[in-house]
Amino acid sequence: MYTALVVFIAAGAGIVVGFARGGDVDREPWGYIAVAVAILAAVTGLLLAFAQAAFESQGHHR
Structure with a gap:
């Protein structure tokens, strides 16, 4: 349970950091990949929990 919670929090933090960088996510291809991975990690964390x-x-x- 705790492992899944840590994964979920880390993924959420990744999304927040991505958007806090001034919206650079929209202009850089790796930004889309980072957000997609963070969202998948968050969903996986919830499912595991x-x-x-x-x-x-x-x-x-x-």
Whole structure:
């Protein structure tokens, strides 16, 4: 759960930093790639968090 949360926070921070740089994301191709990777990481982090929570709620523990 904590690993997924860290991944989600890091991805969110990546998106914020990308836009805080003055909107350079729109003019540089690598910016699109960075934002896409950050969004995918955020979604993956959320899915991992929910999957692990569901797994542990059924009585399984690490």
